[in-house]
Amino acid sequence: MNDSADVDSPTSSYINVALNRLVCLILFSIFIIPSTLLALYICYWICRLDELRTRLTNHSIIFIFIIGLIQETCEMPFLLAFLRSGRVPFETYRFCKFWIAFNYSLNTSLLFLNAHLSVDRYLFIIHPNILNKYKTWIHYAPMATFTLIAIIYSCSAVLFYPCEEHFSYVDQLCGGSCYQLEAAIGTFDVIFTVYMPLSCIIFFNVLLCMRVMLQRRRMRQKNVWKKNVGMLGQLLSVSAIHTIVWLPVTIVLVLAATSERPSDLLIELQTSFVLINIIYLSVLGNPVVCVFALPEIKQKMRLLIDNRRRRMMSDTKQNAIHPMTTNRAVIMMR
Numbered sequence: 075m076n077d078s079a080d081v082d083s084p085t086s087s088y089i090n091v092a093l094n095r096l097v098c099l100i101l102f103s104i105f106i107i108p109s110t111l112l113a114l115y116i117c118y119w120i121c122r123l124d125e126l127r128t129r130l131t132n133h134s135i136i137f138i139f140i141i142g143l144i145q146e147t148c149e150m151p152f153l154l155a156f157l158r159s160g161r162v163p164f165e166t167y168r169f170c171k172f173w174i175a176f177n178y179s180l181n182t183s184l185l186f187l188n189a190h191l192s193v194d195r196y197l198f199i200i201h202p203n204i205l206n207k208y209k210t211w212i213h214y215a216p217m218a219t220f221t222l223i224a225i226i227y228s229c230s231a232v233l234f235y236p237c238e239e240h241f242s243y244v245d246q247l248c249g250g251s252c253y254q255l256e257a258a259i260g261t262f263d264v265i266f267t268v269y270m271p272l273s274c275i276i277f278f279n280v281l282l283c284m285r286v287m288l289q290r291r292r293m294r295q296k297n298v299w300k301k302n303v304g305m306l307g308q309l310l311s312v313s314a315i316h317t318i319v320w321l322p323v324t325i326v327l328v329l330a331a332t333s334e335r336p337s338d339l340l341i342e343l344q345t346s347f348v349l350i351n352i353i354y355l356s357v358l359g360n361p362v363v364c365v366f367a368l369p370e371i372k373q374k375m376r377l378l379i380d381n382r383r384r385r386m387m388s389d390t391k392q393n394a395i396h397p398m399t400t401n402r403a404v405i406m407m408r
Contacts, residue, residue, distance in 0.1 A: 088339045089348055092160070098351045099157035105358045106150060112361040113143050119371055126370040130213065131198060131305060134191040135312055135367045137217050138184060142360035145180045149173075153246070153354065162243040170241045170248035175232040177247060178267075181353065182224035185271035188316050190216045192278035195309040199302045200285055228267075235259065246347040264327055272320055275313050282306060308367040315363050319356040323349045 116139065119126060126132055152173060155163040162170065194213060197205040205212055235253040242249040254260045286306055290299060326343045330336045343349055365371050 089342050091348070094348050094351070095157050095160065098354075099154065102150070102154060102157065102354065102358065106146070106154070109146065109358045109361050112365065113139075113146065115375075116361055116364055116368070116371055117143070119374055123370050126368065129370075130209070131195075131308070132368055132370075133213070134187060134194055134217060135308065135364060137221075138187050138191065138312060139360060139364045141180055141183050141187065141221070142357055145177075145184075146357050146360070149177060149180070150354070150357070156246055160244060162245075162248055165243040167239070167241065170239075170243075171233060174247055174251050175229045178228035178232060178251075179225045182228050182267045183221050184316060184356075185267065185275075185320070186220035186224050187217065188313050189271040189274040189278075190220055191309060192275045192282075192313055195305060196278050196282045196285075199282060199305055224267075231259070231263065246350060250347075261331075264331075268320065268324055268327070272317065272324055275317055279310060279313055279317075282309070304369070308369075311363050311366045315356045315359050319353045322352060 120136060127136070152163050162173075194205070194216075197212065231253050232251045235251075235256075237252040237256060239252045240249070254263060283306065286302055326340060326349060330340045330344055333340070365375055
């Protein structure tokens, strides 16, 4: 392995990579400030509200929020620097290794945690007795286990797999890791880190929606319909954003893998990292989703908006009364 890297990248005939980089830079620069401020607001209330941290249904969502916050605060500056200049921020072999391992670990962790959230929420609504009885093994342990598996697997594959790296400092994530080009480990990697968790998310979300709708009458008789629909909405809000941004990548990978002769467009989509930028939308949108998924945060946000609205209405009334008082005083003086 060499510290030198290829500085030239192939010119795309289908995708305008420079335009894509400019559009992403503008969008990410606009949304990163409100996203960060909202994330800090959520962190404040997570630290302040004991009931938010102790509620069992909030644990997975808070864990997903923390992983997303780490990615937003630690990796987004590298991405913005690359999008601004068109080159990797630190053109060294070690930095490329670090950036790739960091990105892969967090993305895999988010997918695994979303898959766990889907199963966990299904048990909360359909089989609450089983979850309460074995919550240590079904609820708490998987969150830590899946995160550790994602980090250990991604870091081991990037840092220790025996292949020769050829990094490109003009490509996002330095062009990716060399192990993904190996047929066996590359195929396993896509199935294990993308297909499996994404399939689990979609399956349990669809299954839970069907079960809730089919058991609507019985749930209404037990007065749990509104509560379960609320928990279902929380799950869908968190899972939907990650599913939507990962589906384009997944579809391209499936089409490329099942085609005997993949088109040039498919090959360019795989190698240009155009679709990878879409995934960062879920990182920036993660705080917004968590506001709706955490009832305590949503209530605080609603109170904040209501108080702000009342102040604006009060100021408007005072401004309307003040000219009338002034006019009356002028008339009396005359």
